[in-house]
Structures are given as structure tokens and as C-alpha cells.
């Protein structure tokens with residue numbers, strides 16, 4: 001195992017590992033200073049130093065000594081710093097193949113999203129070679145701008161609380177959402193996928209993260225420029241196509257929150273085996289002004305122009321193809337319609 005973890009570190013110069021138990025036999029053949037004790041849990045922390053406009057990197061530097069003291073006697077702590085977008089996926093795959101007991105995303109929802117995608121390769125779960133029964137858990141230290149997935153569990157951006165959860169090591173299985181685009185490739189999401197106005201707003205919000213949570217307001221204002229509510233065809237659970245008119249946004253929740261605290265899919269539950277779909281129809285700009293408080297509270301489902309439904313799958317396509325209806329997943333730009341959204345029930349063990 002120690003050799004495996006060393007391989008993670010050697011493959012990426014930005015990775016190294018620390019164990020508080022430095023007196024135990026260390027593998028000094030690499031910069032990944034792991035203990036050989038097999039009883040030690042191997043935890044790989046995938047850290048996005050640019051999360052929350054660089055705050056994640058700064059917080060992590062302060063946190064690491066505490067983490068080492070708190071967990072280092074029982075765990076090998078391996079730090080993997082991302083070097084750019086998508087790197088977290090590769091780091092996660094390598095860690096799982098090398099036998100990590102847990103991969104912990106340190107950052108926001110974007111980092112968590114990439115780590116979740118790293119649990120899969122070409123549509124299949126990544127496994128420790130020749131040991132399909134070994135299970136790597138997913139963990140989270142929420143340190144992002146929105147950190148919306150953590151809100152479903154009532155967690156704050158408090159890294160010390162997160163470390164206590166990791167120390168307890170309680171695991172429960174959660175569902176993972178799957179998006180299949182027009183090219184047939186599968187992409188995974190853990191929080192909320194969404195279509196049209198909100199997805200366009202998210203696309204622009206990502207350009208303004210330097211303004212903190214205000215980026216979501218700026219993104220929404222920018223997205224309204226040139227926006228039209230649009231007729232879309234929807235197929236639920238593999239049934240018949242139905243036309244829904246004047247759609248403003250479709251939100252598909254494995255969990256409840258998006259956009260920096262909006263409780264958009266309020267009955268979604270990542271361990272329910274179903275996705276909650278919320279369809280907003282015929283919203284005008286002033287509806288967002290008057291109904292925004294409802295979206296934040298999750299009380300918008302009672303509105304006449306809001307429909308919700310629990311599903312196993314949903315397919316969406318444009319009635320009149322434009323090719324520019326935005327799709328995003330976990331706040332990350334995915335592409336454009338058409339797309340199918342489905343679920344892998346209980347796909348990942350999550351440290352909760």
C-alpha cells in the first residue's frame with residue numbers, strides 16, 4: 001500500500017503525504033512519506049488552491065498542521081494539489097487505483113464534482129486493481145464560494161467540523177447523477193444539474209467568482225440578456241415525449257441547493273434512489289424579484305408555474321433546435337441540449 005500511495009505522489013510533483021507518526025517505518029523512496037502500517041487508513045486530500053478565489057489554498061495551508069495532529073496517528077495523509085481544471089479527476093483515479101481508503105475533496109462544488117467524476121472512468125467505477133471489493137469513500141472539506149452540496153447536510157464552510165467527520169469516518173452510500181450528452185459520453189454529478197436560464201447564469205457566474213456569492217447575482221443579470229422562455233420536449237422515466245411550454249429552467253436535484261444557497265429542489269435526497277425535477281415555466285425577470293425569497297426558502301413548489309416530480313430518468317430536447325440551450329452540472333458548464341439525466345443508486349460511499 002505504501003508503494004501505491006508513493007506512486008500517487010511520484011506521478012504528480014505537487015503531491016506529498018504527511019504522517020504525524022513519523023517514527024513508524026517511512027517509505028523514504030519518494031516524497032510521499034507514508035507509514036507502512038496496514039492498519040492506517042490512507043486518506044488522499046485533493047485540494048484546489050484556486051477555490052473560493054484562492055481562499056481554499058490559504059485556508060488549507062493553515063489547516064494542514066491541525067489535520068496532521070488530529071488524524072496523523074491513525075491515518076496516512078496524502079495531499080494532492082490540483083494544477084488546473086480537471087486535474088482533480090486524474091488525481092482521484094490514481095488515488096483509487098493505488099488503494100486509497102478515502103479521497104477527500106477540499107474546495108467548492110466544482111472540485112467535488114471533479115473528484116466524483118474521478119470515481120469513474122469511461123462510464124465505469126474505478127477500482128483498486130484486482131480488488132473490486134475494496135471501496136474508496138468520498139469525503140468533503142467544503143471550502144468553496146457556494147459549497148451548495150454541503151448545505152443539504154446542514155454543513156457550513158467549517159473545515160474543523162469536516163475534519164471531525166473524517167475522524168469519525170461514518171460512511172453512508174449516496175446516489176450519483178449521470179448526464180448522457182448527444183455524443184453518448186457519460187458525465188457524473190452529485191448535486192444539481194440544470195438547464196436553460198439557471199445554467200446560463202451559472203456559466204456567467206463562474207466568470208465573476210472573485211466577487212464571492214455576488215457572482216450568482218451578476219451571473220443571473222447577465223443571463224437575462226437575450227433570454228427567452230423556451231418550449232422543450234421532456235421524456236420522464238423512458239415514457240412518451242411531452243412538450244412543456246415557455247420553460248425558464250429545469251433543475252434536476254440529487255441534493256437540494258444550488259446558486260449559493262437557493263433551495264431549488266427542496267425534496268431531493270442523495271440517498272433516495274430518485275432525482276427531483278423542478279420545472280420553472282414562464283418566469284419573467286420581475287418574478288425573480290418577487291419570488292426570490294421563495295426560491296431560497298424552498299417554498300416555490302406551491303407556485304402555479306412551478307412543477308416538481310421525482311424520477312429515475314429525464315430526457316430533454318429542444319422543440320426547435322437552436323443548439324444553445326445551456327446545461328450545467330454541479331455549477332460547472334456541461335454543454336448544450338439534448339441530454340439525458342439518470343441515476344446510479346447508492347453508487348458511492350460518502351463520509352458523513
Ligand SMILES: Nc1ncnc2c1ncn2[C@@H]1O[C@H](COP(=O)(O)OP(=O)(O)OP(=O)(O)O)[C@@H](O)[C@H]1O
Nearest residue numbers: 051052083084085107108109110111144145146147
Ligand atoms: N489549480 C487550479 N487552478 C485554476 N483553477 C482550478 C485549479 N484546480 C481546480 N480549478 C478549477 O476551479 C474551479 C472552481 O473550483 P471550486 O468549485 O473548488 O471553487 P468555487 O467555484 O469557489 O466554489 P463553488 O463551486 O462551491 O462555488 C473548478 O471549475 C476547477 O476546475
